Amino acid sequence: MLRARGTSRRPVMLAIAGDSAAGKTTLTRGLVQCLGEDRMTAVCVDDYHRYDRTERKDKPFTALHPDCNYVEIMEQHLQLLAMGEPILKPVYDHSTGELVRPELVEPRDFVIIEGLLPLHTRMARACFDITVYLDPPEPLRHQWKIQRDCAKRGYTPDQVRAELDRREPESAAFIRPQRRWADVVVKFAEVIGRDDPPNTPLSAELLLRPTIDHPELSGVLDDAEHRAMHLKLHRDTDGRPVDALHVHGYVSPEESEIVKKAIWERLDVASGIPRSLGRIADGADDTVSDPLAITQLLLLYHMLDADRRRAA
Amino acid sequence: MLRARGTSRRPVMLAIAGDSAAGKTTLTRGLVQCLGEDRMTAVCVDDYHRYDRTERKDKPFTALHPDCNYVEIMEQHLQLLAMGEPILKPVYDHSTGELVRPELVEPRDFVIIEGLLPLHTRMARACFDITVYLDPPEPLRHQWKIQRDCAKRGYTPDQVRAELDRREPESAAFIRPQRRWADVVVKFAEVIGRDDPPNTPLSAELLLRPTIDHPELSGVLDDAEHRAMHLKLHRDTDGRPVDALHVHGYVSPEESEIVKKAIWERLDVASGIPRSLGRIADGADDTVSDPLAITQLLLLYHMLDADRRRAA
Structure with a gap:
């Protein structure tokens, strides 16, 4: 059993789930600006990839699939944060597609967890005080994703559209079902x-x-x-x-x-x-x-x- | 609180502590060969460095110093392993001096934890069923370290001797005191x-x-x-x-x-x-x-x- 911290209170945990480019980062950034970085920790849980981009090329699933991610470690880290404990979080470099040096995350009074699958499992959901699902109309989300991935991640519009098509069955199977768990x-x-x-x-x-x-x-x-x-x-x-x-x-x-x-x-x-x-x-x-x-x-x-x- | 695993027993945890080149890996390897990799997990806990080799150049301490390591995360990971839980362990690449992609470690029936500081804190020590300290005479250890670091890590004998001198105060302060906690x-x-x-x-x-x-x-x-x-x-x-x-x-x-x-x-x-x-x-x-x-x-x-x- 992990130690009870003497003085620290357990943080308030907010989940912001949603598909790629649904607006999670915009919403999170605004909340952090309101309460300040000294009181709020924002964590993206899309870095728990089991495989890097090269390894994924041989796999029959995309990065959205739970089997492509260390879901059990994500759950563990959510539990640790919810107990006020620090974690050493894996880091995925979107520009290179590589898994790189992990980073220390220490929970402050408020922790926002945003990502593709934070509400996927019961154990993960149990860590949150408040759960949010971002649910823009699909055409709008596609437009946002094309804008962002071309501007910030170096893809062409056709590449992004192809990726959206490839991901659609897994979006339907794993991302969108999280909507029902949102407050x-x-x-x-x-x-x-x-x-x-x-x-x-x-x-x-x-x-x-x-x-x-x-x-x-x-x-x-x-x-x-x-x-x-x-x-x-x-x-x-x-x-x-x-x-x-x-x-x-x-x-x-x-x-x-x-x-x-x-x-x-x-x-x-x-x-x-x-x-x-x-x-x-x-x-x-x-x-x-x-x-x-x-x-x-x-x-x-x-x-x-x-x-x-x-x-x- | 972390979940209790339904069927899995908690593993037996053995610590092998000792200074650099004290023979930890040789002893560990032999034990793993005896019981087999399907029953035994060996983990080196010298990878919890807070800084990579370049960053350490500006620091007033060596890699031996607790302040140079995520001791709290090491403790957390030892607790998780002792409870039968997997961890995503940081990885330090000795050849490049860089912190790289972490790796999943799942505890089997027996877990051997070897490293420089596994008995440094009370919380870490509490995770072990058996604790060992390797205590060769210093001249012999120096000879082993020179042999290994020159053959496997590309240093010259003079470089290794200089590093041993640099580390000596921290060996005395943090490594050797662990001897008293060994069974x-x-x-x-x-x-x-x-x-x-x-x-x-x-x-x-x-x-x-x-x-x-x-x-x-x-x-x-x-x-x-x-x-x-x-x-x-x-x-x-x-x-x-x-x-x-x-x-x-x-x-x-x-x-x-x-x-x-x-x-x-x-x-x-x-x-x-x-x-x-x-x-x-x-x-x-x-x-x-x-x-x-x-x-x-x-x-x-x-x-x-x-x-x-x-x-x-």
Whole structure:
């Protein structure tokens, strides 16, 4: 049995699962900016590859397949982090396709685990306080993946499309089934049938499963005043009841502020709403999305709420 | 908390600690040959370096220093192995001085952990059923290190001597203190004052601490017939009582057989004494040492005894 740490509290663990280029890193980066790197550790669990790129060429599966990954070691490392223990995490170099020197990861108060398979096994799921699945429409995800892999990983669009085709059966078999284990399912998408001006942010649809305690929003959203945001009782694709929170890209700052306040005030923390919410791109680009901001705020709410309960 | 494995028993854990070139690998290899790779996992824990060779150049310590190593991760991995769990072990490439792709290690029935610092911390020591410290005279160890590092690691004798000088304060501070935590202290050495023929194997002096249950040898060794082997009550350098078993290099096969039988028979196992005991070199070289064979047999005894108790 591993030692109990004398003074350290166990960290709050948040999982962000989703397929390649579903927006996991963008969402994670925003959350880290809000709480700060001194309080938050972000870990990508896509580095537990059993084989490097060259070795995978001879295998009958892609990097998405659990057999292509040390799933048992990923589970072990998630458990260790959840207990507040450090790990020596494997590192996969995306530019060369090689497995390289591992790195020390020490959990801070909050740990975000993002990746392709963090919710694949029961043992892994048991490590999390909050679980999120990113579920953009497939055409949008394909477009994002082509943009990123061509810009940052040196592929051509045709290569990325071929890879997407090759991965599709394993996406269907192993990635998408994780959606059902998420407390929050996030879909960023264009709203069909609208003719918004250019640069209107994507809308967000958040499915809020009753598996965790969400902030009460029906009071502020049920009335007919709100057009760009609404909360609706909904049956999920599997028939289970969920709340569906829609935040449209064209929401006005005033309207979105109402929801932000409703979420944040229930937390009863001294600090105000974090300022860096909703930034889409890294660095100088100032594009801000209110749907993204509200998504991040909801997840921050859950992390701070879990931390508060732990301290109590 | 980590899961309890349904069916797997926890492995028997043996530590072999000692300074660089003290003979750890030779001893380990012989033990693995006796029980077979299907039952035994050998792990070198000298790969938990925090810095690679280039980074160490700027540091005020050598690779021996605990601050130069992820001691906490080594402890964690020892605990995991002791619980029967796999680890993803870091790998240090001695030829390039680089930290490279980690490797999966799955514990079998018996796990031998050899290295520079496996007994450095209380938490690490608590993982072992049997602990051994290799304690050759320093001049002999220096000679072994020069031979090995020049033949296998591409250094010149002067480079190795300079490195030995550089390491000496840390050997004294961190490596040699582990001697006191060993159940068995093994000293292979030439017997001073004798004029044995060339190729006489080194003698072994085994300090048997009363921290574990050693096989009863006084009955077969106390009588005056035995000249090349004897067992004596002894005070260790710190004044604590130990049994000291001496096996001289010139021991006759008949005489050594008596001790081998006494050790093995107490085990009450169906199989005979392993045949591959006492081989000094790897591969074709057939040099066999009875002192080494008896050392290995004693350690095998303890491993099988611990395994038997666990099964009972």
